[in-house]
Amino acid sequence: MAKLDRAFNPRVLAIVGDSGFFQWIRSHSDFKGKLYSVQVNPKTIERIEKMGIENYTSLVAIPEPVDLAIVAVGRKYALSVLEDCIRKDVAAAHFFTAGFSETDTQDGIDMGRALTDRAIEAGFHLIGPNCMGLFNPAVGLKQMGGQYVGAAGPVGFISQSGTHAINFSLEAHLQGVDVNKSVSFGNGTVLDAAEYLEYFGQDDGIKVIGMYLEGIREGRRFLDVLKEVSRKKPVVIWKGGRTQDGGRAIASHTGSLAVPQDIWDAAMRQGGAVTAPGMDALIDTLKALLYLNPVYGNRVVLAGGSGGQSVAITDAFTEVGLKVPPLTRESYDQFEEFFSIIGGSYQNPIDTGNPNRAQMKRIMDIIEGDYNIDNIVLLMYTGTGGPPGLEDRRDEEIQSIVDLRNRSSKPVMVTITVPFLPKVVGEARTLVKKLQDGGVPAFTSLDRGALALRNTLDYYQFQKRDD
Amino acid sequence: MAKLDRAFNPRVLAIVGDSGFFQWIRSHSDFKGKLYSVQVNPKTIERIEKMGIENYTSLVAIPEPVDLAIVAVGRKYALSVLEDCIRKDVAAAHFFTAGFSETDTQDGIDMGRALTDRAIEAGFHLIGPNCMGLFNPAVGLKQMGGQYVGAAGPVGFISQSGTHAINFSLEAHLQGVDVNKSVSFGNGTVLDAAEYLEYFGQDDGIKVIGMYLEGIREGRRFLDVLKEVSRKKPVVIWKGGRTQDGGRAIASHTGSLAVPQDIWDAAMRQGGAVTAPGMDALIDTLKALLYLNPVYGNRVVLAGGSGGQSVAITDAFTEVGLKVPPLTRESYDQFEEFFSIIGGSYQNPIDTGNPNRAQMKRIMDIIEGDYNIDNIVLLMYTGTGGPPGLEDRRDEEIQSIVDLRNRSSKPVMVTITVPFLPKVVGEARTLVKKLQDGGVPAFTSLDRGALALRNTLDYYQFQKRDD
Numbered sequence: 001m002a003k004l005d006r007a008f009n010p011r012v013l014a015i016v017g018d019s020g021f022f023q024w025i026r027s028h029s030d031f032k033g034k035l036y037s038v039q040v041n042p043k044t045i046e047r048i049e050k051m052g053i054e055n056y057t058s059l060v061a062i063p064e065p066v067d068l069a070i071v072a073v074g075r076k077y078a079l080s081v082l083e084d085c086i087r088k089d090v091a092a093a094h095f096f097t098a099g100f101s102e103t104d105t106q107d108g109i110d111m112g113r114a115l116t117d118r119a120i121e122a123g124f125h126l127i128g129p130n131c132m133g134l135f136n137p138a139v140g141l142k143q144m145g146g147q148y149v150g151a152a153g154p155v156g157f158i159s160q161s162g163t164h165a166i167n168f169s170l171e172a173h174l175q176g177v178d179v180n181k182s183v184s185f186g187n188g189t190v191l192d193a194a195e196y197l198e199y200f201g202q203d204d205g206i207k208v209i210g211m212y213l214e215g216i217r218e219g220r221r222f223l224d225v226l227k228e229v230s231r232k233k234p235v236v237i238w239k240g241g242r243t244q245d246g247g248r249a250i251a252s253h254t255g256s257l258a259v260p261q262d263i264w265d266a267a268m269r270q271g272g273a274v275t276a277p278g279m280d281a282l283i284d285t286l287k288a289l290l291y292l293n294p295v296y297g298n299r300v301v302l303a304g305g306s307g308g309q310s311v312a313i314t315d316a317f318t319e320v321g322l323k324v325p326p327l328t329r330e331s332y333d334q335f336e337e338f339f340s341i342i343g344g345s346y347q348n349p350i351d352t353g354n355p356n357r358a359q360m361k362r363i364m365d366i367i368e369g370d371y372n373i374d375n376i377v378l379l380m381y382t383g384t385g386g387p388p389g390l391e392d393r394r395d396e397e398i399q400s401i402v403d404l405r406n407r408s409s410k411p412v413m414v415t416i417t418v419p420f421l422p423k424v425v426g427e428a429r430t431l432v433k434k435l436q437d438g439g440v441p442a443f444t445s446l447d448r449g450a451l452a453l454r455n456t457l458d459y460y461q462f463q464k465r466d467d
Numbered sequence: 468m469a470k471l472d473r474a475f476n477p478r479v480l481a482i483v484g485d486s487g488f489f490q491w492i493r494s495h496s497d498f499k500g501k502l503y504s505v506q507v508n509p510k511t512i513e514r515i516e517k518m519g520i521e522n523y524t525s526l527v528a529i530p531e532p533v534d535l536a537i538v539a540v541g542r543k544y545a546l547s548v549l550e551d552c553i554r555k556d557v558a559a560a561h562f563f564t565a566g567f568s569e570t571d572t573q574d575g576i577d578m579g580r581a582l583t584d585r586a587i588e589a590g591f592h593l594i595g596p597n598c599m600g601l602f603n604p605a606v607g608l609k610q611m612g613g614q615y616v617g618a619a620g621p622v623g624f625i626s627q628s629g630t631h632a633i634n635f636s637l638e639a640h641l642q643g644v645d646v647n648k649s650v651s652f653g654n655g656t657v658l659d660a661a662e663y664l665e666y667f668g669q670d671d672g673i674k675v676i677g678m679y680l681e682g683i684r685e686g687r688r689f690l691d692v693l694k695e696v697s698r699k700k701p702v703v704i705w706k707g708g709r710t711q712d713g714g715r716a717i718a719s720h721t722g723s724l725a726v727p728q729d730i731w732d733a734a735m736r737q738g739g740a741v742t743a744p745g746m747d748a749l750i751d752t753l754k755a756l757l758y759l760n761p762v763y764g765n766r767v768v769l770a771g772g773s774g775g776q777s778v779a780i781t782d783a784f785t786e787v788g789l790k791v792p793p794l795t796r797e798s799y800d801q802f803e804e805f806f807s808i809i810g811g812s813y814q815n816p817i818d819t820g821n822p823n824r825a826q827m828k829r830i831m832d833i834i835e836g837d838y839n840i841d842n843i844v845l846l847m848y849t850g851t852g853g854p855p856g857l858e859d860r861r862d863e864e865i866q867s868i869v870d871l872r873n874r875s876s877k878p879v880m881v882t883i884t885v886p887f888l889p890k891v892v893g894e895a896r897t898l899v900k901k902l903q904d905g906g907v908p909a910f911t912s913l914d915r916g917a918l919a920l921r922n923t924l925d926y927y928q929f930q931k932r933d934d
Contacts (some may be wrong), residue, residue, distance in 0.1 A: 034501035075809070100810040130810070161775025167884075174887040212780060240778040243785035245792070248776045278779065278914070308628025311681065311707040311716045312745065318710035323714070342542070342566040343597070345719035417634075420911065421895040422639040429887065444887065446747070 003125050004191075004199045007092035008136055008181050012036070012065035013058055016074030017058055019044055024070050024096070025053060027145035036062050059084040063440035064206045066090045069140075070133060075099040083125065092125035092191075100129055101187060101255040116189040124190070130254070131186025132162030134181060135169055142233035143184055146170065153178020154207035155286055156200035158193055160185060160254050161240065164212045164279065172283045174429070175444075176436040177290065179207045187254050194222040201229035208289050210282050211237045211273075215256025223271045230272030234289045234459050237273045238282045239264055259422075270334030270446070273464050274455045280396070284443055291441035292411040293349055295457045296464075297374030300369045304360070304379035308345060313379060313415070314349055315445040320454040324348055331370045338362065357393070363401045368408050375453060376404070376412045380442075382419070382427045394431070401416065402438030411456070414442040415449035470592050471658075471666045473828070475648050476604055477534035479503070483548055484540030486511055492520060492538050494612035526551040533625070535558045535608075538602060542575070543594065545582055552591065559592035559658075561600030568661055568722040571599055572635035591657070597721070598653025599629030602636055602646060602733040612650055613637065620645020621674035622753055623667035625660055627652060627721050628707065631679045631746065632709040636669075639750045642911075643903040644757065647672045652708070654721055661689040668696035675756050677749050678704045678740075682723025689827035689932045690738045696925060701756045701926050705742045705749045707733055722782050739929050751910055758908035759878040762924045763931075764841025766790045768834045771827070771846030773811060773820035780882070781816055782848065783913040787921040791815055798837045805829065815840075824860070828867045835875050842878045842920060843871070846911075849883060849894045861898070869905030878923075881909040882916035907912030 013031060016038040018024040025048065028035055045055045056062050056318060059069060059081070065077065069090045071081050078097045085093045100112025110289040111131065119126040132143040138152040144166045153227040157171065157179055159165035165184035172179065181203065191383060192211055200206050216222045229235055239261075241250035247258025248360050268275050274289075274314055276282040288295075300322050302313050314324045327348050335346040344351035350363055366372055378395075378401060405407045418428045432442040443449035473865040480498060483505040485491040492515065495502055504515045504522040512522045523529050526548070528538060533850045538548050545564045579596065586593040599610040600796045605619040611633045622639065624646055626632035632651035639646065648670070650663050653848055660680055667673050678695065683689045696702055706728075710716035714725025714918025715846055735742050741756075743749040755762075767789050769780050781791050794815050802813040805826060811818035834840055845868060847861075872879040881902055887897045910916030 102812075103808045105808070142873040159775070161778070164771060164775040164779075171886055212775065214775075242782050245785045246782040246791075248814060249781040249791070249816060251813050252816075252818075253774050253778055262581060278783075281911075297664060306630060307720050308626070308631040308679065308681075308707060311628070311713060311720055312631075315707065315709050315713040316745075317713045323712060324716070326715075341570045341572070345569075348716060349716060349718045349719075349721075409537060418887075419638055420892065420896065422896070424886065425892045426889040429889070440497040459845065 001202070003091040003261070004195070006067040007125065007127070008134055009139055010141060012064055012066050013061055013141070014038055014066045014069045016059060016069055016071045017077065018070070019079040022048070022051070023145075023399070024072055025051065025140045025328060030141065030149045030255040032140045035100060036063075036066070038062075059090070061089050062088070068134070069093040070096060072096040075111055079118060081285070082115060082118055082124070083124070086122045088093040089123060091268040092127055094127040094131065095129035096131065096133065097128070098128055098130035098186075101189070102253060104252070104255070106392050110181060110188065112187065112309050119190045126190035127183065129189070132165055135165070135182040137179060143169070143182070148173055152205060153180050153322060154205070156203065156206035156209045157182035157211070158185070158196045158200065158209065159183065159212040160188065160193070160214045160256070161212055163184065167285070168210065168212070168279065171279065172286070175283050175287060176432055177287050179281055181299050188217065192217050192227045194218065196223045197222070197229055197235070199308050201225070201232060206233070207288050208233055209235045210286050211235065211241065212236060212240060212282075214240045214250040215259065220266070223267060226271035226273055230462070235273045235368055236276050237268055237283055237291070238276045238284045275458050276455065280448055281451050284416035284448045287441045288413070288452035288461060289441070291436060291439055292413060292456055293409055295411050295453065295460050297373045299325050300370060300377055300453070301327070301348055301370065301373045301375070302349065302377050302379070303350035303363055303367060304352050305349055306351040306411040309379065310349035310351055313377070313446045317377070320450045322450065322454055322457075325372050327367070327370045331366050334366045341363050358440070360397055364400060364404050368410065370403060374410060376408070376410055377449065377453070379414070380415050380416050381430060382416060382424045382431060398431070398434050398438065401435065401440055405438065405440045410455070411453070413449060413453065414440055415443055415446050416444055417445050418447065468666060468669070470558040471662070473667075474592065474594070475641065477608060479531055479533050481505055481529055481533045483526060483535070483536055483538045484544065485539045485923070488710065489515070489518070490612075491539055492518065495607065496610045497607040497616045499607045501531075505529075505673070523801050526557070527555050529555070535601070537563060539563040542578055545578065546585065549582060549585055549591070549593070553589045557596055561594040561598065563597035563598065564595075565597035566595055568656070569720060571722070578683040586657045587756050590904065593657040594650065595653040596656070596922055599632055599651035602632070602649040604646060610636070610649070615640055616684050618645050619672060619886055620647050620759060622671070623670065623673035623676045624649035624674065624678070625663045625667065626650065626679040627654070627655065627660070627681045627723070628679055629653065635677070635679070635746065635750070638746065639753070642750055643755060644750055644754050645932050655684065659684050659689070661685065661692045663770065663899065664689070664696055664702070664806070666691045668692070668699060675700055676702045677752050677753050679707060679749075681707045681717040686734070690734060693738035693740055695928070702740045703743050703752045703756070703922070704735055704747055705743045705745060736929075738749070741926050743922065746853055747915055748918050748922070752922040754908045754910070755880070755919035755923040756926060758830070758906055759880060759904060759923055760876055762842060762878050762920065762927050765875060765924060766792050766839060766841045766843070767844055767848045767920070768794070768815055768817065768837065769841045769844050769846070770830055770834060771824075772819035773818040776846065777816035777818055779810070780844070780913045783917040784844070784920070787917045789917065789921055789924075792839050794834070794837050795839050798833050801833045816884055827864055827925040831867060831871050835871060835877065840877070843875070843880070843917065844920070845881050847878070847883050847898060849885060849891045849898060865898070865901050865905065868902065868907055872905065872907050878920070879907055880916060880920065881907055882912055882913050883909055884913065885911050
C-alpha cells in the first residue's frame with residue numbers, strides 16, 4: 001500500500017527511454033513534482049535537455065529516491081531496465097513497453113515471463129506491461145497529454161485497457177464525473193486488478209470505483225477483495241469479451257482467458273459489484289451512484305414528456321425492470337384541480353405539453369408526496385426538441401428541481417434528449433452542469449437514465465441484503 | 468389515393484381557426500402553393516391580413532378548390548368545420564384539434580365518435596384528430612416551423628405521435644437521412660396506418676418507410692398491406708408501449724389498446740417488417756437500408772480499433788447475433804508481410820494502433836477479398852479519441868473507404884464514437900456527411916452500427932425467403 005501510494009502520488013518521476021515523439025515527457029509538462037529523463041543516445045539527450053528536462057544515462061544515477069518510473073523502451077531492453085528499477089528501489093514502475101504474452105508468439109511469451117518472474121522474485125511493484133499507467137489529475141500524472149489536471153474528482157478507475165482508461169477519463173469529465181485516480185494495467189502480470197481495487201478501497205478520496213476488465217488471474221482473491229471493498233463503496237464493473245468472438249478478441253488484446261458470461265455475472269453479483277455493459281452505462285451508473293439519494297424502491301414517476309415521448313420513456317424505464325405505476329387517489333384529486341387534459345395525461349407519466357409545463361412546481365410537489373412513488377424522473381429539453389417559450393423558463397425550472405432534490409429523500413434525476421447538433425450539445429452540457437452542480441444527475445438519453453437508475457437500485461439492494 | 472396525393476402535395480392549403488400564436492400560419496411561411504386562412508373574429512382577421520394572408524370567414528367561401536385543410540379549432544367546433552370541409556369537397560383535412568377519445572372522458576369520446584362517424588359516412592379523408600399532420604419538404608408543407616424545406620429525401624415516415632414525427636424529421640436530417648413525405652396521424656380514427664402505408668408503397672419517390680405505431684385498429688388489413696408494401700421496399704417499425712406500464716401510457720396518449728409484445732413481433736415479422744426499439748435504431752436502420760449494398764451474410768470484419776476498443780466493438784456486433792470470425796489463411800499470410808503485432812492484432816478485429824493505421828488501404832484490400840467475410844465495418848475517430856496525426860490522414864482515408872465501397876459488392880459501413888463535446892460533434896457531422904455523400908453509412912456508436920447492420924440482414928433474409 002505504501003509503495004502504491006507513492007506511485008499514485010509521485011513527488012519524483014523518472015521517464016525511461018521515451019524516444020521518438022517524447023510522448024511521455026510531453027504529456028507530463030504539467031507534472032507538479034520533479035521530472036527526470038533517462039536516455040543514453042547523446043542526440044536524444046540534447047533534445048531532452050533543450051526542453052528543460054534533467055537527463056541521466058541510468059536510472060540508478062538519479063540523485064534522489066524515485067517514486068514512479070515510466071518505462072517506454074523496446075521490449076528487449078525491458079528486463080535490464082527492471083533490474084535498474086529494483087537496484088534503485090523505485091517504489092513502482094509502469095511498463096508502457098508491449099510485445100509480450102499478448103502477441104501470442106514464443107518470443108513475446110518468453111520475454112514477458114522473464115520480466116514477470118524477476119519482478120515477483122524481487123517483490124517489485126510492476127504496473128503492466130502493455131499499458132498506459134497512472135492518472136492522478138491533482139499531481140499532473142497522466143496517461144496521455146489531453147487529460148485534465150487540477151480537479152481531484154471522486155472516482156477511482158481500474159482498467160485493463162489503456163484506450164478505455166483514457167476515453168473514460170475524457171468522456172466522464174465531459175459528463176461531470178471526475179477521476180481521483182485511475183490505472184491502466186494492461187497484461188497485469190505482477191500487480192493485478194485485486195491489488196488496485198484494494199488500494200482504492202482504502203483511499204478516502206475515492207467515493208465510487210469503476211473497472212474495465214477482460215479477465216482475472218486469481219479469481220478467489222479478487223472476489224474476496226471485491227466483497228470487502230463493495231461493502232464500503234460502490235464498485236461498477238464493465239466486462240470486455242462477453243461473447244465467444246469477444247473472447248477471441250480479449251485473447252489478442254491482453255491474453256486473458258474467456259469466462260462464460262453467466263458465471264462471470266453471478267460471481268460479480270456475489271461480490272457485490274454492479275455490472276455495466278459498456279462505457280456509457282459505466283459512466284452513467286457512477287454518476288447516479290454519486291449524485292442520487294439512496295435508491296430503495298423500483299417505482300418511478302416520469303414527468304415532463306408528452307404524447308409519444310411519454311410512451312418512449314415509460315418503455316425505457318420498464319424495460320430495465322422498473323415500474324411506472326398509477327399514483328395515489330390523493331395525487332389525482334390534486335391534479336384534477338388544474339391539469340389540462342387536452343393533449344395531456346397525469347396518469348403517470350405526467351404530460352407537460354403546453355400549458356401544463358408552466359405548473360411544473362406544483363406537479364413536483366404532488367409527486368414528491370405520493371406514497372406510490374420511490375423515484376422522481378424529470379424530462380428536460382434542449383434546442384428544437386422542446387415546446388415554445390421553454391428557454392426562458394429553463395433556469396427557473398432548474399432551480400425548482402434542485403430545491404426538490406434538497407428537500408426530498410427520494411432520488412431525483414433528469415433525462416435530456418440531445419440532437420446530433422453542435423450548438424445543442426453545447427446547451428445540453430450547460431444544462432447537465434447546472435443540474436449536477438445542484439446535486440441532480442442528468443442523463444443524455446432516456447435509455448441511459450433508465451439503466452443508471454436500475455443499476456443504482458441493484459447496488460442498494462445488495463447493501464441491504466448484506467446488513 | 469388521388470385524394471391523399473392532393474393532400475400530401477397541396478397546391479391550395481386552408482388553415483382554419485389557428486388563433487393565439489398562429490402556429491400553423493407561421494410554420495407555412497415557406498409554403499410553395501396558395502395559402503388561405505379561415506377566421507371569424509375581426510381582430511384576429513386584421514392581424515392575419517397584416518401578415519399578408521388572405522382570410523375568409525368560411526371555408527366554403529374560398530374561391531378555388533382546396534387540397535388540404537389544417538383544422539386548429541376548439542373541439543366543440545370540430546364537427547361543424549368537418550361539415551364545411553365536406554360541403555367544400557376539400558381533398559383531405561388534418562385535424563390538429565385534440566380532446567377526444569384519448570382523454571378517456573365521456574365528453575371527449577362522444578365528440579370524437581361523432582366526428583369519426585360523419586367523416587366515414589361522407590367518405591371524407593380525415594387525418595387525425597389529435598395529430599401534427601403532414602410534412603412534405605419539397606412543397607413547404609410542415610408539421611412545425613423548425614422543419615426544413617426544399618430537399619426531397621428518400622424516406623416516408625408514418626407516425627401515431629406528433630412529437631416523434633417532428634423529432635424524427637429533425638434528427639434523421641442531422642444524420643443525413645431526409646424525409647420525402649411524413650404523416651403524424653394521432654388517433655387515426657378514419658384514415659389509419661394501413662391507408663398511409665399503402666399510399667407510400669406506390670409512391671416512387673419513397674425508397675424506405677419508417678413507422679411509429681402504438682396500435683392498429685384493423686390488424687388483418689394492416690398486415691395485408693404491409694406484406695404487399697414490404698415486398699417492394701423496406702418497412703421499419705418502432706412500436707411504442709412494449710411493456711405493461713407502457714401499455715397504460717399509450718392508452719392515455721392515443722387510446723390504443725396494448726398488444727402483447729411477442730404477438731406483435733411475430734405479426735410484424737410475418738408481414739416482412741423490420742422492427743426497431745426506439746428512435747435512434749429506427750433512423751440507423753433506415754440509413755443502413757438506404758446506403759448499404761444488400762446484406763446476405765452475418766460474418767463481419769472489424770478494422771480500425773485497437774486494444775480495448777477492438778474488444779468493445781466485437782462485443783457490440785456479436786451481441787446482436789452477428790459473427791466476427793477468423794479470416795482465411797491467405798489473408799493472414801498477407802498480413803504477416805507488414806503488420807506490426809506489437810500493440811496490435813490482425814486476427815479479426817484488425818487493430819490499427821500506430822503504425823498499422825498507415826496501412827489502411829492495404830488492410831482494406833485484404834479484407835475485401837477474404838472469403839470468410841460478408842460485411843466490412845471500419846472504425847473512425849473524431850477529436851481526442853484518435854491516435855496522433857490522424858487528422859491529416861482523414862480525408863485520404865475517407866476517399867479509400869468510398870473507393871472500396873464503389874468496387875466491392877460487400878456492404879461497407881463506418882462507426883464513429885462521438886464524445887459529449889460540441890466541437891467534436893461538429894467534426895463527427897462533417898465526417899458522417901462526407902462518408903454518406905460517398906455512399907458509406909456512418910453510425911455514431913458501436914452499438915448503433917451493430918443493430919442497424921443486423922436489422923438490414925433481417926430485411927434481406929425476409930426478401931430471400933419470399934422469392
